[in-house]
Each structure stands twice: as C-alpha cells, then as structure tokens.
Amino acid sequence: MRRNTRRRPTGARRRTFAAVALILGGGGLVAANTYASAGEGDSGGRAQDRSGGDQAATISCPDVGQQLTDVPGEARADVDKALADLDQQITEAYDRLTSTRQEQAQDGSFVRDAILGPLSEKRTEVIGQIKIDVKRAGGTAPESLDGLAACTEISPAQARKNDGGGDGGEQDGEADSASPGTGQDDGGEGGEQQDGNGNGAAGPFAADFVDITKVQPNVQAKPRKTGDASTGTFSVQCGVNENKVFNTDNLIVAPGVDNGAHHTHDYVGNQGVDAFASNDDLANAETSCSEQGDKSSYYWPVLRVQDGTQEFDAEQQGGGLEGNVGKILSAKEAEITYVGSPAGKVVAMPKFLRIITGDAKAFTNGTANANANWSCTGFEDKVQLADKYPICPQGSSVVRSFAFQSCWDGQNIDSANHRAHVAFADADGNCGNGFKAIPQLTMRLVYDVPAPVIENGQVRNPYAVDGFPEQLHKPITDHDDFINVMDEDLMDEVVDCVNAGRQCGAGAGEQPQEPQEPQKPEEPKQPEQPQEPQQPEEPQKPEQPKEPKEPKDKPAPQEPQDEPEPGPEASSADDKDGAKKPGAAPDTPSEPTAAPSDVATSTREAEAPDDARDGETKARATSPAETSDTAVEAQSEEAQPQSQAGSGSLASTGADLWPAAAGGVLVLGGLVLLIHTRRRNTTTN
Template identity: 90%
Template sequence: MRRNTRRRPTGARRRTFAAVALILGGGGLVAANTYASAGEGDSGGRVQDQSGGDQAATISCPDVGQQLTDVPGEARADVDKALANLDQQITEAYDRLTSTRQEQAQDGNFVRDSILGPLSEKRTQVIGQIKIDVKRAGGTAPEALDGLAACTEISPAQAQKNDGGGDGDNQDGDADTANPGTGQDDGGQGGEQQDGNGNGAAGPFAADFVDITKVQPNVKAEPRRTGDASTGTFSVQCGVNENKVFNTDNLIVAPGVDNGAHHTHDYVGNQGVDAFASNDDLANAKTSCSEQGDKSSYYWPVLRLQDGTKEFDAEQQGGGLEGNVGKILQAKEAEITYIGSPAGKVVAMPKFLRIITGDAKAFTNGTANANANWSCTGFEDKVQLADKYPICPQGSSVVRSFAFQSCWDGQNIDSANHRAHVAFADAEGNCGNGFKAIPQLTMRLVYDVPAPVIENGQVKNPYAVDGFPEQLHKPITDHDDFINVMDEDLMDEVVECVNAGRQCGAGAGEQPQEPQKPEEPKQPEEPQQPQEPQEPQQPEEPQEPKQPEQPEQPQEPEQPEQPQEPKEPKDKPAPQAPQEPQDEPEPAPEASSADADKDRAKKPGEAPDAPSEASSAPSDAATRTQEAGAPDDARGGETKARTTSPAETSDTGVEAQSEETQPQPQAGTGSLASTGADLWPAVAGGVLVLGGLVLLIHNRRRNMTTN
C-alpha cells in the first residue's frame, strides 16, 4: 500500500490560506454589490417593475367623437352623453393606473389585464350603443367605430414628448409624434418624477418648458392681403373673470353632463353658462362685457401655479381629485378682438354659433386639431410655441393666444364633432369647400407667472393649464371655447366695421399704441421688477440638504451594524421611493365613488350659484374690467400660428435632460434606508477583506518571530 507522502499544512500555512480566503471572499462581495448598484442606476430614473419593464405613464384611447361627423339631430343628445361616458371611463382607468403602482411592479401584465382590458370592454359597449342611437335616428355610423375600443399605454419616455403622443394627423409635418404602446425607449426622462408640486407624476415635467430667449424665431409671415381684404378690427372688453365664475362643465361638447370637461374653466362674457344652459338661458343671462349687446360666452381652461396651494376645488372632481392642483392664476389682460379676412369681405356669424379651437386631448390624439400658442410679452412677433411652456425673462409675462376658425359652412351653428361646421382658411386666407369668411375671433391672455426653475432634471413650482388627467398637463392641449350670443344689430356693426377697415369697439382709440408692446421687455429696468428674480432663487434651497452626503453614513463605520442606521431616516426620503406613490393616489377611488353624486351642488367655487348670483352681481362688471386693444397685426391673420419649437433649440430649457440621468436614479433606488440595506454586502465584504489582511499580517509577524 502506497504511503501518502504529502505534507499537511502547518498552522501558519492554514492561517495564511484563511486570510487569503477572507480577502478573496470579501472582495467578491464588494465587486458583486458594486455591479448590482451600477445596474440599478442605469435605468435613467424610470419606474420599473421587478421584471425590469417600464410602468405606463398614462393611457391613450382613440377619440371616438372626432369620427362622428354626421349624426342626425335626433341622436345628438344621446351621442354626446355617450361620448362623455367614454371620457369618464378613461378618467377612472387613469386613476386606477396611478393608484396600483405596487401591483404593476409585481405583475408586468397588470396594466394590460386589469386596466386596459376592462376599459376596452366598457368602451365596446358604449360604442355599440352609439351605433344603435345613430341607426334609430336614420343615420349610419362610421364602420371605423368598431376599431376604436382598444386603448394602449404610453411609456414614461414617450410621456416626455410634448407634441402629441397619439396617431392623429400632423398638419405641420415637423412635429415628432410618438406612437403609444410601442415600449420604445428614446432615453427620455422617466414619467414618474417625484416633486413637491403636489401633482406627483401627472406633469408637467422639466421637458415641457423652454427658455424663450434661446428659441430661434419661428413666426410665419402673414398672408398677403388682396385689394378686397377686410382690414378692420372690433374689440370687446369683458374683463378677466373678476366675478370668479368657474365650473368643470363644457356646454358645447357635453351638454347636460356634470363635470363634462374634467377640468376647470374661466368664464367671461355670459354669466349663466353651465352644462344645462339652453340658448334661451344664454340670451337672458347677464354679461361682463362692456358691450351689453354681447352676451357671448368666452371660456378657457384655467392656468395654475403648482405651488402646493389648496384651491377651493382641491377635493372636487375636475380639480384636485383629477390632478388639477395649485393656485388658479387670474389673467391680468384678456383681449378679445374680431378681425377680417386678407382675401375678402366677411359675413355675419349666426347667433349661437359654437366654435372650439385647439384640442384638449392633443397629447393622445395627435396634432391634427391642436392650436396652442404660447409666448412672452416682447417675443410674440418672433416666437410662438405649440408644445412648450415658455420661461419668460425678467419683466416679461406669459401670453396665451388663440386665433379661432374663420370659415363657416353657411348653415350649421354646430356639428356632431363640433368642428366640421367651421374651418381654418388656407395659407392665402381663402375659405374652401364653399365655406364663407366670418369675423375671426382672436384672444390674448396675459399672466404674471413666477418663472419656473429647472434643477436636477426637475421643475420647481411649474405652471400648467388644466386638462383631462391622462393628458399630463401638456402645453399642446391648450384650447379655447366660444358661443356667439351677440344680438343681430351688434354683429352687423362688427361686420360693417371690419369690412370698412376701421378700428372699433372697446379701446379702439388706444389701438395705434399697440406697436409699442414689443417694448415691454424694458420693464426689467423698473425698480419694482427685481422682486421677481427672488422667487427663482428659492429653488436653490434643495441644494442645502446635499443628498450625496447621506450615502456616506453607511460607509464611514466599518462594523456590520451600520446597515441598520440608515433605517432611521425612512420617513423623510420615503416619498422618493418608486413604490411609495401608491399611497398618494388613494383619494382617486373617491373620484369614482363621487361620480354617483351627480347633483348640481358639487360645482366648484361659486359655480352652483353662478347662474343666480350672476343675474344680479355682474351688472357693474364692466366698470371693473381693464381696457383691451386689438392684438398686434391680428397675430397671424387667418393662419394657425402653432409652429412647433425647433428641435435644435430644445436644448435650452430642457438642457438639463442630459444631467437628469444622474439625479433620477435616486428616485428609482429608494430612500436612504433602502440604500443602506442594498449596501450591506459591500460593508460585509470590506470587513472580510480587512479581517483577512489583519490575519495575514499577524501570521507573517508570528512566522518572523518563530524563525
């Protein structure tokens, strides 16, 4: 039998092997933990489920109403209510989307199976009922309706696209349109940003803003006027909603439906407008206009400053319960002007004509009907933005402007989709398809808004228009509504003035001073203006906490007990954890339960009493309004000044996107407590390495003493 001649390791050698093992094992733990941490931070701040897939930022559903261009009059009321029901279904689905983030993280198919699937089934039933209503009234529903039930999800990366994420036609041909539900990641900022604006991930985002001083001029030249052009203007002064008339209805789109708009409107002019007002009610209501013969209704979504203010509608539908939060800003100017056509004379508008300009769903519908125009005083003749909110320089104010459709079919005061009966003129100012030119309504709203500050990829105290919750408060969704309730004599006066090339109406004598408006940027020289820069300086406070210093705490001690110490700050950073927001949208179920309370007393603010109070209070409203002149050179005449901000200039206000990948992983990795828990393998590995080194040195010294 062969004898084993191998020498067994001595005690010194065993200690050496043990030391080397400790060093190698500890180093492996450190390396593995470092690699894992790097992988987590590589998500770019997007909210991910456990399988690594992006969670949906919002929902995109085809707009059924836009396909209904021919609905018999007998079926209009039923169809309008059915369309409002479809809007309510989307609102409820979006609420479920934002309140089930934990379930989505655990199940990658949750959105498809538990939200989009049931939503499509409900929409199928409503669309089927619409087809029945149209058929009963003797009409024929479009065959395309059957394919409009299915909805898709929009990823966080796609949510950063501001020019319409839907499949609508792109009139300008230069907007970058996203296709919802493709799951493509273009490196955009994650849609689930956490902020202190009280709006969570519902927007707006840093990518929605741009420094207007860095945008190249994009205003197109006006169409050339013919010898028969109608060059006059007629101005109407109706105030800036000093009477605080608000509601979340939309008499044009959803008559007879409470909260049909799902967002709050400002109203000037007619003081008796709500979802249940008839034409007779409008004709008999009071008006805030200086021309008492003008009882027209001019209304638009309110502009809010998301500064954490709890407005009167903070706990109501259409307000805070549907993502419309913050302080409602009152315009300091509201200019309403009717202008002529560069191609010929205009004819009178029919009484009770209804016009909607812009698209409240342009983010998911696409830009076919979008007509948003954003700018700053002093820049209006140079830059008009369609898909960005402007950050204005000191002394300059935010401007929203609208140029309504100026061609009418000559027969109808409304249409099934509320668009087919009116149209925009072509590039030369001509009306096609036998339409007639009417006085073009233009509106200009001016606001004093504290300039938002973009810091670490997030926007502090942003402003935004109210909108449907799933539209994420995108600037491209801005829109304006109008119902003509002028008496016939006043309308004839408007037509005669415009066709004669005169300047008439409120403030007409001051109109020659209009060209001086571009000088408004000189206001920064006034001593009062320097107060504004103090507000943008406030966002510097987030620099004080210096969050990068916090992760150093688990690294300073070398004992394994340190991973427990980061658990103490759990309460502070918790809102940044990707799973924490699931608790914030909990009020959303109240929104669905509140739907059952469809009584008129729910109206926001004074809306329940607005029709009755307006009948007595607004009689002296004209004395409180400011004089408003005609807008500068008709602001684009017959064409839609909705040029999308050039892509090459988007690196201005959105320049911080390149830096967003650094701060956003903080939102994805969670609080300091979770960070400490994730780092414990590295700490343990470091202890093992140190232990191995100590053992190795001790063994070497021992060998030297024994030898």
C-alpha cells in the same frame, strides 16, 4: 516562555481576523446600499428600474367623437352622453394604470390584460350603443366606428416627446414599439414629478419646456390683403375672471354631463355657464363684459404652477383627483378682439354659434386640430410655439394666444363633432366649400409665471395647462371655447366696424396698430434676428421683477425670484359662483394684487402675433432642432439656483439608508478593534 509566545500571537490574530471581517462586512453593506440607491435614481421612485419594460406612461384611444360628422338632431343628446362615458372610461383606466405600478413590475402582460383589454370591451359596448342611437334617429353611423374600440399604451420615451402616439384613429405601432419604461417614473423624471409637483401629477416633463431665447424666429408672414379686405377690429373687455367662475364642465362637447371636461375652466363674459345651461339660460345670464350686449361665453383651461399649493379643487374630480394640481394662475391680461378677413367682407355670426379651437386631446389624437400658440411678451412677432412651454427671460411674461376658425357653413350653430360647421381659411384667407367669412375671434392671455427650474433633465415647479389626465399636460393640448351670445344689434356693429376698416370697442383709441399692419415690413428683418432674444430684457427687466406681490400663501422655498410675478393670481373675496357649482372657488380673503406691467402694456401692440391678430394660418410651428435642452437647463439654473434635494419623506429616506448606516457601524467597530489589537500587541512585545 515558548508557550506564552505562541498564545499571544494567536489571540492577536483572532482579534485581527475579527476586525478585518467586520470591516469587510460593513463595507459590503455600504457598497450594496449605495448601488441600490443609485439604481433607484434621484427621484425616490424605487420601482423604476426593477419594473423593467412592463409599464406604460399613458393610454391612447381613438377619438370617436371626431368621426361623428353627421348625427341626427334627435340623437345628439344621447350621443354626447355616450361620448362623455368614453372619456370617463379612459380617465378611470389611466387612474388604474398609475396606481398599479407594482403589479405591472411583476407581470409583463398586466397592462394589456388588466387595463387595456377591459377598457376595449367597455368601449365596444358604448360604441355599439352610439350606432343604435344614430340608427334609431334615422341616421347612419360611420363604419369606421367598429375599429375605434381598441386602445394602446404610450411608452415613457414617447411620452417625453410632444407628438404623442396618436394620429387620429391610427395609434397602433409606434406607441408599442418605443422603448419601454415605467411611465412617469422613467429615468427618474416622472418620480420627481410625482413627489415634487404634488398629488402624483403626470407631466409636464423637462422636454416640454424651451428657453425662448434659444428658438429661431418662426412666425410666418400674414396673407396679403386684397382691395376688398375687411381690415377693422372690434375689441371687447370682459376681465380676467375676477369673479372666480370655475367649473369642470363643457357645455359645447358634453352638455348635461357633470365634469364633462375633466379639467377646470376659467370663464369670462357669460356668468351662467355650466353643463346644464340652455340657450335661454345663457341669454338671461349676467355678463362680465363692459359691453352689456355681449353675453358670449369665453372660456379656456386654467394655467397652474405645480408648486404643491392645495387649490379649492385639490380633492375634486377635474382637479387634484385627475392630476390637475397646483396654484391656479389668473391672467393679468385677457384681450378679446374680432378681426376681419384679408380676402373680403365678413357676415354676422349667428347667435349661439359654438366654436372650439385647438384640441384638448392633441397628444393622443395627433395634431390635425391642434391650434396651440405659446410665446413670451417681446417675442410674439418672432416666435410662436405649439408643442413647448416657453421659459421667458426675466421681465417677460408668458402668452397664450388663439385665433379661432373664421369660416362658417352658413347654416348650423354646431355640428356633431363640434368642428364641421366652422373651418379655417386657406393660406390666402379664402373660405372654401361655400363657407362664409365671419369676424374672426382672437384672444391673447398674458400671465406672470414663475420660471420653472430645469436641472439634470428634471423640472421643478413647472407650469402647465389643465387637461384630460391621460394627456400628460402637454402644451399642444391647449384649446379655447366660445359661444356667441351677442345681441343682434351689437353683432351688426361688429360686422360694420370690421368691414369699414375702423377700430372700435373697448380701448379702441389705444389700438392704432391694426391699420399699420399692412405696411409691416418687419418680416424681411426676421432672418437678421437670431440674437433677438435679448430684446425684451432691455425694456422690461427694470419693471416686472420689482413687484413683491406673492402673498404668504406660497410657502414653497423654490421660487424666491419669481414671487413678484404671480401677484395677479391672488384670490378675490367675492366668489359669486360658490353655490352654483361644487367646482367653484371658495371665498378667500386674500387681497387681489393687480400688478400692471407698464412695459408689457406699452409694447403690447408690437408684440401681438400675426396669426392671432389678423392672419388665417395657424401658427403651430414646433420648436426647431437647434433648440437644446442642455441650453435650457443652463439658463434656468443660472437664473434660479436651487438646491436639488431628493424627493420623498424623511421616513422613507431613513428606511432606504439603514443598511448603509449598519455597515458604517460595522466598519467603525472593525477599525477600533484592529487599532486596539495592534496597540496591545505592541505593548506586549
């Protein structure tokens, strides 16, 4: 009996020890896997914490073109092509930056040695060729060109800001000293961007958006008009690109270069614009404008919702291959108006005058030439944003507005840097340096945009303007382009109308607001309107959301509330530009849904921003400090409750979780063995 009592506990003990070992081992596996998963973040970007400080978000290179203010005419074509080569080099370097995250994680000097070093060498060679071309044509290249070859990296922390690392040619310092991270994967934000928004798009980030109802009024008063002011307006109606004329060229900056813009443009007006169009081609082309004498080209980067939609350019340069991804939105309104000068009369623009307003590289160049204006219907006379995309309340639409330079040097239709021949007037509306006032082109583009959802510092289904890939789709990079191809008689009519203080052109009878602007005493009221944000919701809520527009081409489940809004973007069946350019949209039989907004139309006059209608000052106010990202998140989550599903494929999720599953099995097995042992022991005793 004694031997039996000794044997029984020994076997029980062994089974107990085995059970405890299984439980502890399995628990350890579960704990380790949980810790590792937490370190990886919600984004599924597994490299983000392990890579430490060895990766960069983007690349900042000095803009050589802005320094070239005086290039002989004979050298212009060669110099423009060389500048396009520099842009292509940056695009290729950025692509290498985003495709070598693993190498960067293993080698702290990889970005400097394998990306920035070779890029600077290539730039040195091209800049040297530019100097030779200028010298051969009898000109003198600026000495400053020699210092513009080196590029720097911008850290993820700085990329989430909106001022970038650049201020022209002096990008060194802060970009390198900011806290390092893993590019768009930093803090989980970018990884979600890559997986959630399609094709690895870098940006925009949650910090690029602001709830417009939380922003204090910032629109400044317009300059006082003198007795000689030209107070008239001339409107032209050119549509919203119903013909689906798209390409990634830029005839102004990169003539003769395919994909010179590295992003897709909408075109209205002249229908024959591409990189290879001559002035004669423009003069002989068709126009979408109701005034057939206006063959001017009005073009701007498209606006997209990064919802995973595979657009016609998803596999093309300038489109998806360069980070411009998602559904292209069509503007539901495109107002084009020429206004006068508050300081005096205007003179006619010369035919083929080129003007670019804003800077497509403002994130890395700095804000000297930035001229972005973002707002929402119902808020335009109170809030204009430069470095944020607005999140508009329900029933309100996103508005991009542009007020072009209105002073001309009196001689040139273009300049080497495409800026020196035109300028903005001063705060009083006067043109300096002997420049002459010309009718100021203003444009207002209105979009029904599904409101992005912001949760836990991440943005889902954001909208963004197309841009150079390294600019991270920042709102401050918005810009607009114009080539004047009005016939002389029509331009004279514009000048006479504006100088005489009349309202002329398309829809002139519907625009009595301009004569009333001088009496606008609303500016004093602005301090009393911090709670103004709710204004647009009262008149507009009933109308806008009721349009069940979005066809079945958008399977994304995240946007049920916003489906009515993108209706105007449905493709038209007649694509007349398909054969002209590989970037043109193919025929799509989706029926166009016009979605006219009665409320937006009826309130449009009161909403027009002062700077885009008549003022010469650029409304480029950054959002005030009191705007809270947390408030944005709260508002967005209330408006559109969405499940925050982790990104990544099912296969990758299974691969990540198998250690935890194995640990769970071990724990369960240990518990079963322990219970079985205790029961057996009890029975035996």
